[in-house]
Amino acid sequence: MTFPGPGQGSGPRHPLPDPGQSLAQQLTRVARGDMAAFDELYDRVADQVFGVIRRVVRDAAQSEEVTQEVMLEVWRTAHRFDQARGTATAWILTLAHRRAVDRVRSVQKETERIQRTATAAIPYDTVAEEVEGSLDRERVRRCLGTLTEVQRESVLLAYYGGYSYAQVAALLDVPAGTVKTRMRDALIRLRDCLGVSA
Numbered sequence: 001m002t003f004p005g006p007g008q009g010s011g012p013r014h015p016l017p018d019p020g021q022s023l024a025q026q027l028t029r030v031a032r033g034d035m036a037a038f039d040e041l042y043d044r045v046a047d048q049v050f051g052v053i054r055r056v057v058r059d060a061a062q063s064e065e066v067t068q069e070v071m072l073e074v075w076r077t078a079h080r081f082d083q084a085r086g087t088a089t090a091w092i093l094t095l096a097h098r099r100a101v102d103r104v105r106s107v108q109k110e111t112e113r114i115q116r117t118a119t120a121a122i123p124y125d126t127v128a129e130e131v132e133g134s135l136d137r138e139r140v141r142r143c144l145g146t147l148t149e150v151q152r153e154s155v156l157l158a159y160y161g162g163y164s165y166a167q168v169a170a171l172l173d174v175p176a177g178t179v180k181t182r183m184r185d186a187l188i189r190l191r192d193c194l195g196v197s198a
Contacts, residue, residue, distance in 0.1 A: 023089055024081070024087070024088040026038075026040060027041065027081045027088050028078075028081075030074070031078035038075055045089065045092050048092075048096075049067050049092060049093065050063060050064070050067045052096045053067055053070070055100075056103075062107075066096075066099050066100055066103050070092075074092055074095065114175060114176055117175070117180060139194060140194070142193075143189075143190050144156075146189060147189060148186075151189070153172065155190075165179050165180060
């Protein structure tokens with residue numbers, strides 16, 4: 001396990017600590033930049049930290065990622081541990097639980113943001129109806145040729161494939177917001193090319 005320490009990891013080196021040494025003593029040494037103490041502390045608590053996080057986050061890969069973030073936080077903030085306020089284990093596992101809850105909230109907010117974008121009303125329907133109702137196929141085909149490849153792909157899937165914006169985003173493996181932007185820009189370009197008034 002390697003984390004950058006205070007002063008670029010140039011803290012004092014000690015022989016391997018006594019296995020019976022308390023976590024609180026190890027945290028004190030970690031706070032002084034002792035990498036050997038951190039390595040042993042990591043070995044002693046990483047599985048517990050992962051267990052707490054996995055119960056909250058559920059996903060194994062994200063739990064591993066959050067575990068690394070927590071252990072890095074332990075390395076950076078060991079000086080904040082106050083033995084008078086609780087045990088070292090409780091302090092570390094509290095950090096783990098807080099970080100896990102933060103990750104779950106962050107993922108939920110991102111999911112909600114994507115859903116809001118996917119279901120937002122997109123004001124291009126009038127342009128689409130005018131294009132489809134008043135212009136011949138050859139002009140449409142010519143104007144489609146003026147679009148970028150990604151714009152054309154999105155338009156063809158939505159208008160000729162009958163897919164919703166959320167489905168287009170899933171098919172192209174891009175965020176719904178990206179599809180919205182591509183479609184808006186493409187329809188503006190089509191409107192200008194076809195001479196449809198805004």
